[in-house]
Amino acid sequence: MNIAAEITPLFLLGTLAFLGWGFWRARQRGSLAVWVWFQGSLLLLPWVVFLGLLLFGVYLNFAGFLLLLLVFTGLYIAVGRKTRQLAQQELQARRQQLAQMEEQQEIPSEGAGETPAEQPLVLRGISAEDLQAIQSIFSLDTFFVTETIPYGEGAIFKGNLRRDAEVVVPLLLERLKERVGGRYQLFLVEDASEKPAVVVLPDEIVNYRTSTGAKILAAGLMLASFLATLEVGANLLGFRLLEAPGRWVEALPVAAGIFAILLVHETGHRWMAGKYGVRLSPAFVIPSLGIGTLGSLNRIQSPVPNRKALFDIAFAGPAAGGLLSLVVLLVGLKLSGSSGLYVPTEIFRSSILVGTLARLVLGSQLQAELVPIHPFVAVGWIGLAITALSLLPAGQLDGGRIVQAVYGRKTAARATVITLIALAVAAISNVLALYWALLILFIAREPERPPQDEITETDGQRDALALLALFLMVMTLLPIAPALAGFLNFPNG
Numbered sequence: 001m002n003i004a005a006e007i008t009p010l011f012l013l014g015t016l017a018f019l020g021w022g023f024w025r026a027r028q029r030g031s032l033a034v035w036v037w038f039q040g041s042l043l044l045l046p047w048v049v050f051l052g053l054l055l056f057g058v059y060l061n062f063a064g065f066l067l068l069l070l071v072f073t074g075l076y077i078a079v080g081r082k083t084r085q086l087a088q089q090e091l092q093a094r095r096q097q098l099a100q101m102e103e104q105q106e107i108p109s110e111g112a113g114e115t116p117a118e119q120p121l122v123l124r125g126i127s128a129e130d131l132q133a134i135q136s137i138f139s140l141d142t143f144f145v146t147e148t149i150p151y152g153e154g155a156i157f158k159g160n161l162r163r164d165a166e167v168v169v170p171l172l173l174e175r176l177k178e179r180v181g182g183r184y185q186l187f188l189v190e191d192a193s194e195k196p197a198v199v200v201l202p203d204e205i206v207n208y209r210t211s212t213g214a215k216i217l218a219a220g221l222m223l224a225s226f227l228a229t230l231e232v233g234a235n236l237l238g239f240r241l242l243e244a245p246g247r248w249v250e251a252l253p254v255a256a257g258i259f260a261i262l263l264v265h266e267t268g269h270r271w272m273a274g275k276y277g278v279r280l281s282p283a284f285v286i287p288s289l290g291i292g293t294l295g296s297l298n299r300i301q302s303p304v305p306n307r308k309a310l311f312d313i314a315f316a317g318p319a320a321g322g323l324l325s326l327v328v329l330l331v332g333l334k335l336s337g338s339s340g341l342y343v344p345t346e347i348f349r350s351s352i353l354v355g356t357l358a359r360l361v362l363g364s365q366l367q368a369e370l371v372p373i374h375p376f377v378a379v380g381w382i383g384l385a386i387t388a389l390s391l392l393p394a395g396q397l398d399g400g401r402i403v404q405a406v407y408g409r410k411t412a413a414r415a416t417v418i419t420l421i422a423l424a425v426a427a428i429s430n431v432l433a434l435y436w437a438l439l440i441l442f443i444a445r446e447p448e449r450p451p452q453d454e455i456t457e458t459d460g461q462r463d464a465l466a467l468l469a470l471f472l473m474v475m476t477l478l479p480i481a482p483a484l485a486g487f488l489n490f491p492n493g
Contacts, residue, residue, distance in 0.1 A: 152201070218281075221286065233253065286439065
């Protein structure tokens, strides 16, 4: 029995549970957050409704699915207008409240938050002069320091956060640069007791630089991955590249297509990182003889401003690469017909997302045991698989960073453990799962370091996009259950 194929209903229930959790979190933030949550959830609900109807034996054709998307798109636009109105009202009320507070109390000058009668500290990475300058950046209107603790090469400043973190952090960073230049970096994080604390570290510790050896390794992995994708292209055309190296040109379009998706994926990361002034390491492309490549890993080498920035940088790559993959897949399905690469129809049962889209486009052709497909189908499918693997919620993968940005470090650590367990179970029938689990375990299992503002949470729309990304990841990797395959008119396997 295929255990993974039998958990589709549980997956849908889990999705609804996540939506419920998001609603609960939104209620704690106020009515505006609830409306933002509702708007973001409308991005996910068409897929939930479509898959839920299939499980109950109701099949929507391509036109019905488009109508479903149009209805939810209209609702998304309408709810968006209401959300913007509420946001403007809340912003005006907040400005009035701040103005009243400034009139009622006198804000102390900078430096008022220094710890009184504190014994001189000896720190390994911060001189006494620099420590005094750093302590002077705190004040009663930003962060009131009650205790200073040595921490590695830097220091932890415990105390009380007096204003919103998204206001305080830029002020502290500006004052820090004025006092000590660019020699130190500052992070506002939650300590073990979930209270705000400021961590100051020397810049050379938090700003990484890629070594020459790492750059050579990245180039070598990219070459190996390209050769592996050439072999995949050759296999699709019915020959082995090692046995017929002169035919490499025939396999080149498939390899080029896969690498184009990888390039778009990585460009999305770097474009968004550039917007936030964040530096990334070279991409380490992981080769695979099965599908050519398992995607790429990169390291965030400089501080990330806040959790929203961490989300945007992590999400931009899968969004760009996944969208291109989806377009290539749909074009390939449209171009598929009476001729092409003949593959067993059974293969489409290995992915809920791809199998459902194939049923929508190819229709009755999937009732045969063999179906001709255009090579674009293989390229798009591999691209979706690469995107889905990067979205696994583990460590420093894109999915791990997304979960950390939305739900915090503790939840991200738990998600990593759950993901590794799930991959271990999947490895019983799929060696690629074992390969990817080992890579995560030994290379990328640790959560990403906290942003400079770890306190300010992401908004409801990013929360919903995170859930949508994880939902589509599972839809791509999870095989079709036998009952669902019957509704989609796949031949009995």
